[in-house]
Amino acid sequence: MSEQNKLDGVRHSLAHLLAAAVLEKYPKAKLGIGPTIEHGFYYDIQFPKAISPEELKGLEKTMREFARRKLPFSGKKVTPAEAKKIFKDQPFKLDLIKEFVKEKKGLTVYKTGDIFLDLCRGGHVKNTSEINPEAFTLTHLAGAYWRGSEKNPMLTRIYGLAFNTKKELDAHLAMLEEAKKRDHRKLGAELELFTFDDRVGKGLPLWLPKGTVMKNEIEKLAVEMEERYGYVRVSTPHLAKQTLYETSGHLPYYADGMYPPMKMDDGTYYLKAMNCPHHHVIYGSRPRSYRELPLRLAEYGTVYRNELSGTLAGLLRVRMLSMNDAHIYCRKDQIEEEFKRVLDLNLEYFKLFGLTNYSFRLSLGDPKNKEKFVNEPANWKYAEDVLRNILKKSGVKFTEAKGEAAFYGPKVDVQFTSVIGREETMSTIQLDFAAKKRFKLMYQDKNGKDNNEVFVIHRAPLSTHERFMAFLLEHYAGDFPVWLSPVQVKVLPVAEAHESYAEQVVAMLKERRIRAELSAATETLGKRIRGAEVEKIPYILVVGDKEKSGKSVNVRKRHVKETETVSLKKFLISLSVDISERKV
RNA sequence: GCCAGUGUAGCUCAAUGGCAGAGCAACGCUUUCGUAAAGCGAAGACGGAGGUUCGAUUCCUCUCACUGGCUCCA
Numbered sequence: 001m002s003e004q005n006k007l008d009g010v011r012h013s014l015a016h017l018l019a020a021a022v023l024e025k026y027p028k029a030k031l032g033i034g035p036t037i038e039h040g041f042y043y044d045i046q047f048p049k050a051i052s053p054e055e056l057k058g059l060e061k062t063m064r065e066f067a068r069r070k071l072p073f074s075g076k077k078v079t080p081a082e083a084k085k086i087f088k089d090q091p092f093k094l095d096l097i098k099e100f101v102k103e104k105k106g107l108t109v110y111k112t113g114d115i116f117l118d119l120c121r122g123g124h125v126k127n128t129s130e131i132n133p134e135a136f137t138l139t140h141l142a143g144a145y146w147r148g149s150e151k152n153p154m155l156t157r158i159y160g161l162a163f164n165t166k167k168e169l170d171a172h173l174a175m176l177e178e179a180k181k182r183d184h185r186k187l188g189a190e191l192e193l194f195t196f197d198d199r200v201g202k203g204l205p206l207w208l209p210k211g212t213v214m215k216n217e218i219e220k221l222a223v224e225m226e227e228r229y230g231y232v233r234v235s236t237p238h239l240a241k242q243t244l245y246e247t248s249g250h251l252p253y254y255a256d257g258m259y260p261p262m263k264m265d266d267g268t269y270y271l272k273a274m275n276c277p278h279h280h281v282i283y284g285s286r287p288r289s290y291r292e293l294p295l296r297l298a299e300y301g302t303v304y305r306n307e308l309s310g311t312l313a314g315l316l317r318v319r320m321l322s323m324n325d326a327h328i329y330c331r332k333d334q335i336e337e338e339f340k341r342v343l344d345l346n347l348e349y350f351k352l353f354g355l356t357n358y359s360f361r362l363s364l365g366d367p368k369n370k371e372k373f374v375n376e377p378a379n380w381k382y383a384e385d386v387l388r389n390i391l392k393k394s395g396v397k398f399t400e401a402k403g404e405a406a407f408y409g410p411k412v413d414v415q416f417t418s419v420i421g422r423e424e425t426m427s428t429i430q431l432d433f434a435a436k437k438r439f440k441l442m443y444q445d446k447n448g449k450d451n452n453e454v455f456v457i458h459r460a461p462l463s464t465h466e467r468f469m470a471f472l473l474e475h476y477a478g479d480f481p482v483w484l485s486p487v488q489v490k491v492l493p494v495a496e497a498h499e500s501y502a503e504q505v506v507a508m509l510k511e512r513r514i515r516a517e518l519s520a521a522t523e524t525l526g527k528r529i530r531g532a533e534v535e536k537i538p539y540i541l542v543v544g545d546k547e548k549s550g551k552s553v554n555v556r557k558r559h560v561k562e563t564e565t566v567s568l569k570k571f572l573i574s575l576s577v578d579i580s581e582r583k584v
Numbered sequence: 585g586c587c588a589g590u591g592u593a594g595c596u597c598a599a600u601g602g603c604a605g606a607g608c609a610a611c612g613c614u615u616u617c618g619u620a621a622a623g624c625g626a627a628g629a630c631g632g633a634g635g636u637u638c639g640a641u642u643c644c645u646c647u648c649a650c651u652g653g654c655u656c657c658a
Contacts, residue, residue: 053589142653143587150655154587157653185650190595198631198649257657303658308585311656321658404657413658425658464658495616521616530620544618556619563619 003164005123008036010131011162013073013112013124014063015041017131018138018158020116021062026051031118032092032146032155039172040136040161044144046092047156056138056158064133071113073124083107083119092146092155093119135169136162179419184473185314191478191536193469193486194315203312203319205466210486213515214472215322215465217484219300221352221582222324222462229345231298231326236278238302242268248277249438253372253407257305275301276432276458279327280439283454288443290451294330294338300465301325315470316424324462329441332453335431339390339457342429346414346461347396349427354584355475358426360396361413362387363404373407379433384410387431406458408434419474426463426471432456479558482538482575483582489516489575490532491553494544496521501548505541505568512576533558539575 015034022029022045032044078086080101086109087093096119100107110120112128125131138160146152163169180186188194193211200206207215223233242261245251250258250273258273272278279297288295301323311317330338350358365373365380373380387410391398398412405411411430417423433455435441441454462468472480482488489509493502502518509516519528525542532540540556542563547553553571556563 050588140652141588144654145586148655150586154654156587159653196649202649305657308656310585310587310654313651317657323658325658428658460658467658492619494618497616524615524617524622525619526617527621528619533620540619542619546618554619561619 006125006130007162007164009123009125010164011036011041011160013128013131014136014160014162015043016073016110016112016116016118016120016124017063017066017128018043018059018160019045019118020066020112021059022047022158023116024062025055025059030092031090032144033096034118036123037159039163040139040159042157042159044092044146044155044157046153051141051156053141056141059158060136060138063136063138066112066115067128067131067133069113070127070129071115072127073110073112075108075110075120075122075124078107078109080107083109086117087119095147132163132165134166135164136160137169137173179421182419182474182477183314184316184418184470187473187478188315188469191486193473201319202309203307203317205315205318205320211469213486214469214480214484218462218465218468222298222300225345225348226296226298226326229296229341230294231296234279234282234297234299236275236282236299236301237272238304239269239271240278242270244277244281245270247438248280249374249408249434250274250277257307259304259306271304272301273303273305275299275303275323275325276327276435276456277439279325280435280441280456283327283329283441284439288329290331290443290445293443293454294328294334296326296328298326313422315466316418316422318464318466320466322465324460324464324468326459328457328459329454330457331443331451332455335386335455335457336390339387339429339431340394342457342459342461343390343394343396343412345459346427346429349461352582353472353475355416355471357475358414358416360391360398361404361415361425362391362398362400363406363411363413364400364402365405365410366403369403372403373405374434376433380410383431383433387412406430406432408432411458416471418471424467426467427461428459428463429461430458432458478536480536480538481582481584483579485536485538486515487517487535487537488514488579489539489541490519490535490537491516491541491543492519492525492528492532493521494525494542498543498545498548502543505543505553508568508572512572514572514575514579529556541571 019031019034026047028048030046034041034043080097083097084094087097097107108121109117110122110124111117138158140159142157142159143154144157145154161169161172163172191210192208193214194205194207196205254273259271262269282297283295303321303323305319305321307317307319328338364384367377391412409430409432411428413425414427415423416426435456436452436454442450442452443454445451491502491505493499499521506516506518519532529540536558538558541553542556543553552565552567554563554565555571
């Protein structure tokens with residue numbers, strides 16, 4: 001047995017001990033399921049009344065006592081009738097038994113000493129003596145719907161962490177503490193990048209001056225890259241009439257995610273939740289020739305989505321999104337090439353930002369779910385095969401996920417895990433075979449005939465400004481590359497006498513469009529250095545008598561104690577080059 | 585939206601059924617300083633609305649916001 005399987009066995013066994021501890025204290029509690037997860041385990045339980053987080057300590061203690069009793073785990077097969085009898089007071093277990101019988105799965109029950117019996121497929125330690133009672137802890141409570149459906153009752157989920165040794169557990173807890181310091185919400189407030197306010201509304205970020213500088217830098221990058229990759233830019237209104245979303249087909253699939261309609265004297269309007277329909281209209285604004293394809297329309301489009309209040313989280317999930325959007329209109333024979341180019345664009349971005357913590361996911365439709373996906377089986381199969389083949393050819397690793405597609409077609413999502421462990425889709429590339437029919441997207445082919453075979457690739461490699469900023473903040477822990485830093489250089493005169501020289505230095509920096517600030521000598525030099533370090537300014541320039549007479553600056557790089565005196569001229573040139581090349 | 589938790593000054597943290605206390609930041613004055621916190625001073629807060637009470641920041645109800653998760657998604 002591998003180390004990992006053994007640890008999984010420990011974690012799974014702990015879930016059983018947790019359930020046993022709960023039943024000892026609350027004999028009337030109803031058990032859901034208790035699986036193993038990445039760093040531990042959880043158990044979903046319905047309590048007679050809500051329990052408080054303080055009670056976790058007590059449950060933990062009981063679990064330790066159980067573990068020390070050296071209880072053996074043993075399993076046996078049972079018939080459905082036997083199982084129903086054993087779990088007659090456990091409605092959720094009865095639910096599972098029904099399901100397993102329907103799926104013709106065998107039933108097994110596992111016994112933990114003589115304290116606990118659970119319906120379970122196995123995978124435990126042989127004896128609780130294999131569990132290190134110091135290497136696990138219960139961490140937090142959460143609500144979770146039974147079988148993951150919001151139509152079912154909500155159970156209380158108790159999460160636990162478990163490792164082989166106390167040392168590993170402590171290290172993991174310490175890592176979580178460290179991660180909290182990189183939380184984009186904390187850093188964003190400290191670095192004055194964005195803020196929220198009750199009067200504006202939840203999920204509606206206000207970009208502060210420094211955050212806006214960064215947002216604009218990222219947008220500038222996108223404009224340059226997209227120009228290089230053959231895109232043209234467009235710009236569209238934030239609202240549109242209901243008819244547009246009826247044409248696009250978004251209303252039946254997406255109405256819940258949109259803000260409610262606004263009835264005006266000349267019709268009903270919606271705030272846009274996506275840019276695609278507007279772009280499709282631009283495509284159709286005049287007849288297109290086959291020579292024009294692929295046509296790539298790009299826009300940093302602002303969209304509004306009425307996300308459920310409970311899902312909002314800092315900039316990771318908001319209600320106003322600035323999407324790095326574009327739609328590529330191409331012929332069938334161009335899909336592969338275009339898709340590949342988008343993939344390359346993605347990879348180029350990730351390399352530029354030094355991002356490695358991502359994985360590709362091929363998000364597929366689900367033929368059974370006709371409410372969520374357009375019912376065109378042949379098109380689905382074609383599009384899914386196209387995407388799968390391109391991914392395979394390009395050699396990137398990917399997983400497949402059923403039911404994660406857009407309603408109009410499959411997509412390739414780039415999944416990131418934030419430092420606090422939340423997984424979100426960052427970039428997305430989608431293949432849309434439904435728009436051409438709905439919007440009557442046409443082109444004239446070589447023979448002058450109308451052709452409706454216009455495929456649309458939706459793509460957002462830089463996600464939204466909001467989510468991308470959240471990832472960048474956590475990725476760099478606030479230490480942004482110079483080109484992205486809101487303030488690139490801070491100039492510190494040693495004393496008042498050096499202020500005029502310092503002002504000259506700032507002026508020369510600004511002339512080269514370098515973002516520089518003066519930190520006047522109203523405080524001690526040490527204090528101003530500390531301030532600039534806390535602000536995470538990439539370059540601190542100290543100027544005193546020596547620098548003034550030598551037309552030089554003393555350069556202190558972020559987080560580096562050793563300083564270096566160089567001529568002002570030299571510093572200006574090398575910094576300008578670094579910024580224009582977007583060096584890390 | 586659902587389940588649970590948390591809301592004290594710009595930030596970090598105290599205390600309390602009976603005048604809410606500090607550090608940092610910001611402000612004023614003094615200091616003009618060579619690489620991560622100079623000194624003094626003044627000022628600043630119980631998320632909001634009800635209720636219980638002689639009296640509520642503290643107890644209760646509602647509400648708003650945030651946090652952790654579920655569902656959902658860029």
